[in-house]
Amino acid sequence: xxxxxxxxxxxxxxxxLLDASRLLNSTLxxxxxxxxxxxxxxxxxxxxxxxxxVVDRKRNLLRSFIAQRVDHFEINLPIGxxxxxxxxATGEVLDTADAYHDARFTPEFDQRLGYRTNxxxxxxxxxxxxxxTGVLQLLNRARPLHAGDMVFLTGICTFIGLxxxxxxxxxxxxxxxxxxxxxxxxxxRLAHSEKLSAMGELVAGIIHEMKNPLSVAVGQCxxxxxxxxxNPKVVERTDKVENSINQALKxxxxxxNFARAVGHDRVPIDLNGIIRQTVDLLAYEFRTRSVTVxxxxxxxxxxxxxxxxxxxVLLNLLKNAQHAASENKNxxxxxxxxxxxxxxxxxxxxxxxxxxxxxxxxxxQVFDPFFxxxxxxxxxxxxxxxxxxxxxxxxxxxxxxxxxGAGTTFAIELNATPSVATADAS
Numbered sequence: 001x002x003x004x005x006x007x008x009x010x011x012x013x014x015x016x017l018l019d020a021s022r023l024l025n026s027t028l029x030x031x032x033x034x035x036x037x038x039x040x041x042x043x044x045x046x047x048x049x050x051x052x053x054v055v056d057r058k059r060n061l062l063r064s065f066i067a068q069r070v071d072h073f074e075i076n077l078p079i080g081x082x083x084x085x086x087x088x089a090t091g092e093v094l095d096t097a098d099a100y101h102d103a104r105f106t107p108e109f110d111q112r113l114g115y116r117t118n119x120x121x122x123x124x125x126x127x128x129x130x131x132x133t134g135v136l137q138l139l140n141r142a143r144p145l146h147a148g149d150m151v152f153l154t155g156i157c158t159f160i161g162l163x164x165x166x167x168x169x170x171x172x173x174x175x176x177x178x179x180x181x182x183x184x185x186x187x188x189r190l191a192h193s194e195k196l197s198a199m200g201e202l203v204a205g206i207i208h209e210m211k212n213p214l215s216v217a218v219g220q221c222x223x224x225x226x227x228x229x230x231n232p233k234v235v236e237r238t239d240k241v242e243n244s245i246n247q248a249l250k251x252x253x254x255x256x257n258f259a260r261a262v263g264h265d266r267v268p269i270d271l272n273g274i275i276r277q278t279v280d281l282l283a284y285e286f287r288t289r290s291v292t293v294x295x296x297x298x299x300x301x302x303x304x305x306x307x308x309x310x311x312x313v314l315l316n317l318l319k320n321a322q323h324a325a326s327e328n329k330n331x332x333x334x335x336x337x338x339x340x341x342x343x344x345x346x347x348x349x350x351x352x353x354x355x356x357x358x359x360x361x362x363x364x365q366v367f368d369p370f371f372x373x374x375x376x377x378x379x380x381x382x383x384x385x386x387x388x389x390x391x392x393x394x395x396x397x398x399x400x401x402x403x404x405g406a407g408t409t410f411a412i413e414l415n416a417t418p419s420v421a422t423a424d425a426s
Contacts, residue, residue: 029167034052037052037136037156037163038050038052041136041138041153041156044156045145045149045152046141046142046143047121047138047140047142048141048142049115049140050138050139051064051075051137052134052135052136052137053077053088053135053137054133055079055134055135059076060078060079062075062076062077062078062079062084062135063075063076064076064077075109082106083099083102083104083105083137084135084137085104086104086122087135088124088132091124091126091132093122093124094121094122095120095121096119096120098119099117099118099119099120105117105120117139117140118139119141120137120138120139121138121145122137122138123135123138123153123157124157125157125160125161126157126161127162127165128162131165133161133164134160134164136157136160214245214248217241217245218242218245221242221245222242225239267304267307268303268304269303269307271302271303271305271347272297272338274310275295275314275338275349277311278311278314278315278318281315282318282319286322286334289322289325289326290326290331291325291326291331291332291333291334292331293333293334293335293336294334294335294336295335295336297338298337298338299340300338300347301340301347301416304415305394305414306394309394310390310394312390313387313391313398314351316386316387317387317412318336318351319383320351320353320383321334321351321352321353322353323355324353324355324356325353325354328355332353332354332355333353334353335350335351335352335353336349337350337352338350340416345415345416346416347414347415347416348411348413350412351409353407353408355407355408356404356405356407357402357403357407357408358408363400363402366384366400367384367388391414394414396413396415397412397413398411
């Protein structure tokens with residue numbers, strides 16, 4: 001390329017950068033911004049694939065949102081892992097001619113996508129005040145990149161960084177509002193569900209109490225009939241009474257079946273997601289009571305359960321643990337652990353607190369209706385029995401272990417369903 005051609009090319013690229021700046025600042029939508037950025041880069045730089053990652057500080061991840069030639073697939077990469085993750089950790093350009101000979105390269109995405117990465121160029125994208133906001137990754141160039149290409153890439157990364165800074169703030173605000181609305185709806189649904197379950201447990205207890213005297217009455221009718229065989233009117237009246245009692249027993253049985261019914265919308269769900277959402281629901285209460293929450297959520301297969309009912313169980317157990325842990329003067333701790341017991345093929349969820357524990361002499365009463373270990377006005381005494389009934393209706397078990405002075409652990413065991421693969425990087 002002669003000098004005049006080089007100057008003309010340089011001017012053209014400067015104009016292209018100015019056009020790119022206007023385009024990149026024309027939207028606050030992250031997906032649209034990324035599409036614009038990738039289209040501009042691939043138009044100017046001869047590479048086979050191009051991906052723009054955004055740094056998600058809350059999750060400590062790089063998120064692709066959109067990658068060229070990869071439809072409906074979001075790449076999530078922990079910061080520090082992979083070539084792009086290494087750039088996110090160091091903030092330095094990484095250029096490798098043979099990806100498979102670079103120890104930082106993770107080939108699993110090639111395997112998932114049926115692709116072969118040969119060379120890779122990863123460049124940091126900085127926003128305002130030099131804060132790293134993303135990583136631009138170029139794969140399999142068609143020719144060696146020259147100095148003009150690198151100048152253009154450095155310039156476009158600057159414009160992308162400034163635009164991405166604003167777009168990401170906008171994206172987080174939208175996600176926050178959406179999350180708040182979802183949590184509000186969940187709170188309303190759980191409050192309604194909790195009232196229905198408490199009422200159902202109350203009705204079940206009343207019906208059980210009614211069935212005993214009604215059964216005695218049926219027995220007395222048989223005795224009256226036997227004693228009054230010589231008196232047709234007594235027999236007739238006894239039959240009417242017995243028929244009425246049997247009708248009352250039938251109504252009581254129907255009420256009992258209704259009271260003990262749980263949700264029938266049982267589909268495979270991610271229990272870890274339900275746990276996180278329930279902890280978020282109680283986040284404010286945990287903070288105001290100076291109680292910290294520790295999550296140890298291992299990868300578990302889906303469980304076929306009613307999501308609303310199971311979330312109510314977790315809510316009851318977390319509230320119970322919260323009240324117990326808050327009795328520590330210096331602030332307590334609640335821990336939630338999930339794991340899979342492969343020998344029993346069950347999913348286990350443990351909710352533990354470091355509260356005072358449950359005295360040994362009352363432990364056998366914990367699941368009795370209206371019995372509560374809480375102080376007055378903090379509960380009706382139906383949370384734990386309702387939770388136990390729901391878990392058992394899902395063919396699971398709810399047990400606990402408590403050592404006075406050393407806290408309490410409630411354990412749920414549920415049958416597991418076959419695992420479903422996720423798109424997240426390991």
